[in-house]
Amino acid sequence: MYQKIGVSAYKKDLTNSLELDNYLSHPHKSYDTIHVAGTNGKGTTCHTIASILQTAGYKVGLYTSPHLKDFRERIKVNGDMITKEEVTSFVSQHKSYLQEHKLSFFEMTVGMAFEIFKKRKVDIAVIETGLGGRLDSTNIITPILSIITSIDKDHTDLLGKTLSKIAVEKAGIIKSGVPVLINEHRPRLRSQFKKIAKMRSSEIYFSQGSRSQNDKSNHIDTQVQNECLAQRAVEILRLRSDYNITDSQITLGISETHRKTGLRGRYELISTNPKVIADVAHNPAGIRSLIYKLQEESFHHLHIVFGAVKGKAIEDVIQHLPKHASYYLCEPNSDRKLSIEELNSKFKEFDLETQPSTSVTNALHYAKIKAEENDLILVTGSTFVVAEIL
Structure with a gap:
């Protein structure tokens, strides 16, 4: 599986998924679906939309990946x-x-999710792509709404090395006649999405206005961005279907996303003495947004527990990390882990202060020993790293 072994588990066509779907008698056709792709923010957006729909009284299936602690986190019904x-x-x-x-x-997990949602008689299922979009195992559905959360560089060995190529892969979820909502402000990418949507007779919506092409990322406050995207998605559902969702239900659903769906690992407060925050950010755009959000915190010194997996442009991630923090490097418990020797070597290239450790728990332990009363500890770099401290 990709989560465990990486690129070698990635399949570049939908043949198996389509055949399995046929074998299972197309279970996803028994309920409405919303399909969500994107580089960052898609998991949070999926959970937020699911929470809003649950608040409005609908029975909601939720399929996301990867999981943190338990495989079954990937497949939920009304948050369970x-x-x-x-x-x-x-x-x-x-x-x-x-x-x-x-x-x-x-492929197996997607088939399992779709069949269980049918057996549970969900009203609607929110489906997150695993990787890319065009060739993702989930891309056999015809949703009532497609959503693309963001375009940034990640999995470039599979999706392409330019934003334009990555956008094409994500745009693969745009279906004929199905509206698409896109969270993208850069004019060139907006034009690209408009062209693809027009070719597929898909009405296109944008969740934010156009901004300068030189602004290389989407709106930096990702939490607000994801909430606005989820709200806009539900507004489109109300406009184009018979879903009955009030403004107050939208507000309440957004505020109760974590409680109602079990979303974890997104700027999550782990402890207060010392203060420890964990976040699954793992690519340049995610790390950049995470470090920006830290500006809201009040602390004396920043300690960062950091580990990574292979297949990432780790130098592009490190360049966004603060220069004056203390780093406690570690190896997550994964076959895909980036070795502590290579990780430490990369950090040294940026003249960052590091203390290497072979395990996440040891790295966090050392950070807690070093941290003083008003310091902050951040655990990040990989889903695998965060999973080990939850």
Whole structure:
């Protein structure tokens, strides 16, 4: 599976997904779907939309990835993980087919989610792409709304090395006649999305106004950005369908996203003495936004526990990290981990103060020892790193 072993698990066509869908008798056609792609913010956006829909009284399926602690985090109904029995039942019932067709982890998980949502009789399911969009295993659905959260550089070995190429991959979820909502302000990318949407007779909406092409990222306050995107998505649902959702339900749903959906690892307060915050930011745009958000905090000195996985342009990430913080480098418990030797070497190229450690828990332990009363500890760099301290 990609989460564990990386690129070698990525499949570059939808044949298996389409065949599995046919074998399962197209379960996703039994309920409405919203399809969400993007470089950053798609998980938070999915959870926020799900929370709003739940607040309005709908039974909501939620499929996201990756998980932090438990595989079942990927598949939820009204904020609750599916049961272990549902997982084992799906696997045992379809074991011979799954083995015969050599399905990937992604392919099996998507099929499982779609079938369980059907059995649970959800009204609507919010579906997050795993990687890219055009060739993602989820891209067999015809949603009532497609959403693209952001375009930035990540997984460039698979999606392309330019923003334009990455945009094409994300735009692969735009379906004929299905409206699409896009969170993008850069004129060149907006024009690209407009062209693709027009070719597919898809009405296009933007969640924010156009800004200078020289502004290389989307709106820096990602939390507000994701909330506004989710709100705009629900407004479009109200406009184009019979979903009955009030403004007060939107406001309440946004405010209760964490409680109602179990969203974790997004600027999450872990402890207060010392203050520890964990965030799954792992690419240049995500780290840039995270460091900007830290400006809202009041602290004397910043300690950062940082680990990463292979396949990332780690130099592009490090350049956005603050120069005067103390860094506690670590290796997450993953086959894809970036070795502590290589990580430390990269940090040294930027003249950053580091203390290497072979484990996340040890790195956090050392950071807590060094931290004084008014200091702040940030744990970030990878989903795998954050997962080990939750």
